Amino acid sequence: MRNIVRVNTRTGEIRVTPCSEDELRWGGRSLIAHLMLREVRPTCDALGRENKLIVASGWLGDTVVTTAGRCSVGGKSPLTGGVKEANVGGEPGKHLARLGLRALVLEDAPEKPEPRVLWVGKDKCEILSAPELRGAEVKETFDLLRRRFGEAIAFFCIGPAGEMCLGAAAIATTDRTGAQARFAARGGLGAVMGSKGIKAIVFDDSGAHPERAQDPEGLTEAGRELWQILHDDPKTQNRHDFGTPAVLSICDSLGILPTRNFQTGHFEEFEAISGERVADLIVGRGGEGERGLLCVRGCNIQCSNVFPDSQGKTLVASLQYENIGLLGSNCGIGDVDEVARINHLCNQVGVDTIEAGAAIGVAMEAGVIPFGDAKGAKDLVQQIGQGTTLGRVLGNGVVITGRVFGVRRVPAVKGQAMPAYDPRSLKGIGVTYATSPMGADHTAGNALEMAKTLDQKKPDGQVAISLRLQVRAALLDSLGVCLFIRPAFVKNPALMARLLNARYGWSLTYGDVQQMGLKCLEMERDFNRLAGVPDERCDVPEFMRTEALPPFNTVFDVPREEMKRIWDVKLPEGVF
């Protein structure tokens, strides 16, 4: 992974350049931060010519380490106005890394974006006209791409939402089965891709040979140790059996399950949409339903699922916790089949389910449709795809929806919708939402796993916890691995340095690695500051500080001044 491919989407010019020494230090999320800070004017229009869409391999992208090969997609976000990285599984990251590419950078923008395909192969990269893809939904796009380019390839594509450059548009991809639509969902990067006039990126790693690690045996050994720790961890089996929906019952009991536009943290119908229920239905209904599916080749957790209807026919793949939280309880919808259908429609349109679910919740509060109206919610998502005025409002996310309909209870930080953890009773994540350069993003540092060791209803200690979690997240996103392998690094932090040293011939201590995580966050914050997204606006929404959240009647009370000083907190030594 020593090259960067740069594609000028206006002129069609394509340049392959070897990475500089500086660029070789970074991977995935941290490489995006590095490139954005150096190459993109921070105050540029996110959907204009100066922004770039970057697809980057993680440090371990071309290894067989478990879950490695996830991919970072980034650029300036049309929602947050700052730098954004969205991390995604599936096949493209594996291809990108095997092709020896550290990053693929889409530059400039055409006068009038038309649907085109960017084809990336071993010795060739080209932009191809693809008028047949205009307005195509995600599944249709995948079908058409397979028909044109064959099966053994990997895709990124956008749906109608991305083509319309709607702020909540996501970038879709598939795993190896081709059945599952996965998304680089957050921050509106699908709109950035749409603005470049690229409907799809097709990766074909045929004939490519991944680069050899500097110390192959060391890498194998460390990788095996990682695998073993995960294998022995009881959480791995739970994740395999129930996937991310496993946390729904836990979140409800903690009083943090967003319900009816974050008005309460407990949903009276939570059992009907819980992880246990989802798993039971998948097994009971059979047919095309499956659980414990692969997302990235070589993953030994396999937490994904295909959720079937009562006839066994696929409703959506996969059904995840955030989708259920935002499109289900947050919209007052307790029918899991309906939630799956709304989720599927979001996937087809190519829109972030978190942003869409939050926007629909706000629209429900405004009375556009009532809470609990699944039929109405499906219609709203379809309107996003059709580009009606209402659809365009919703498709631009929760903040625009709140502005248009005059709703004051808008669950967002820095322009981006909040995931399915209400920070009033999970204060550590509130600090992350408020201070992360990524805006409200649970993958940027989720305190849920700390709920047993630190009272999340109290403000004390949450700032330090959040910093530790944010550095963790920055490192995992830079490695190109799944957040779910963190238990291995918690148990053995040195493993991370060993993996990097074996792959690259470096001689890092874990302390050095921690500093690289911190540096990633620092580069992102520098970009944001220069973009005019300053620390002054780092806070949870005002209503969360004044409206008590049932059932525990908590408000968010971590002092703003303490949060502003988060970057001065000292990281614990030797602790992941």
Add this chain to the structure above:
Amino acid sequence: MRNIVRVNTRTGEIRVTPCSEDELRWGGRSLIAHLMLREVRPTCDALGRENKLIVASGWLGDTVVTTAGRCSVGGKSPLTGGVKEANVGGEPGKHLARLGLRALVLEDAPEKPEPRVLWVGKDKCEILSAPELRGAEVKETFDLLRRRFGEAIAFFCIGPAGEMCLGAAAIATTDRTGAQARFAARGGLGAVMGSKGIKAIVFDDSGAHPERAQDPEGLTEAGRELWQILHDDPKTQNRHDFGTPAVLSICDSLGILPTRNFQTGHFEEFEAISGERVADLIVGRGGEGERGLLCVRGCNIQCSNVFPDSQGKTLVASLQYENIGLLGSNCGIGDVDEVARINHLCNQVGVDTIEAGAAIGVAMEAGVIPFGDAKGAKDLVQQIGQGTTLGRVLGNGVVITGRVFGVRRVPAVKGQAMPAYDPRSLKGIGVTYATSPMGADHTAGNALEMAKTLDQKKPDGQVAISLRLQVRAALLDSLGVCLFIRPAFVKNPALMARLLNARYGWSLTYGDVQQMGLKCLEMERDFNRLAGVPDERCDVPEFMRTEALPPFNTVFDVPREEMKRIWDVKLPEGVF
């Protein structure tokens, strides 16, 4: 003017407090900056409980100096996210000042805003229920207020746009004739008033006696000198005869008249909507039409008008340049009667014509309706008042409209629409748009008057000019006088210090006064910085730096770095 009345709009509590020494130093716009910086958390939700709506008398509010008695309305803007002052003529400023009130401060916000009236009299101030005003348009509101409270009073009110808290909502008032709707239009302060559940403020200065000046003779003398300079200035007669529309032909010839969403600076039908044409029609049609009308008692310019239809019946009062530029040429509409009708509808709904005209222009570019479609434009404005989804989008201003419809050519700075001077060929105003704490606002420092002395198509010297103009504007807005009396201070800068010294017993030099203007801007910038509206985002929209503007094919090329350093520029000594 030694008291501040504070009204808690949630509890109904009303407190009258004497001004502190510090507060007594400031007036109008500068008092708003002072109070906002000290009392309002800059990052608060502009439509939430922590924002305040401030109505402030200018320094000379209770004098008979010509045009004095204009009024400053301010608060945190829902559009810019920073502090905003909108300056307005009409009667309320006179009443406020005669009542001895330096400011009226609306604090907190009710749970559910209901239409209420705030009544402000000599020894009493109270909140009255007014359900009959719910949803009433501006004219109907004035009629109902007159019926309830009598004729000899002054009003502020909002229309349906303000009640819905739409970001472009304005605050309406009347002059003494009661015929003319004037507006504290910019920055969405009507939405802030709506969020406080105050549909109208009624001022009754019966029985009140204005405070005596410290040096009444000195004041009379300086005031007379001011009056005489204006009287002898040929611009005064021109303004009396043609009003603000006089500049339309000039702007067209300079190539800065916004046409079809700022795509060109020349409108082929400009003569049909010019100031000369407007004046001719008013005289020729007769009937209710009038020109050279009073806005503030004691003004010796009298630039206002009532514009009649072909039958002599009032179409709108008054018809101003910005309205014609934004609702006319910017929408490709060359029929001045239709422009007047659209303007009237905006007045009825209670929405800023600049913001609405810019939003309609962007919607036209998006294809919602075609350029030139006056009937469609009227329908769109009516939809704002009806609160349809499309109406709410437009009513939230040009940036939201651009986001929703995916338009990249969005004429706005810091969230606020650009007035009718394209900065590509009037570069001094571009620097003001970019750097002013007020966002894109022509009254914050308009370089049009410099067009004869400094080539406005060249970037050189524009930063220094803009600073000088911005200090001027801050001072005039703090005095509570009209920008049109500036020729008197240009001729004799010392007059400003003389007026202040005579009124307050101060002993300021003109240099001291200049420093107070600078300090006003500094307080506003401090608020904005703390609010997260930093200097990093100070620039004209990206398209203005890349798209050449016909007919002179200019781009905006004042270097960003030079603009950022505007506050380090030294003001010329002794020059207004």
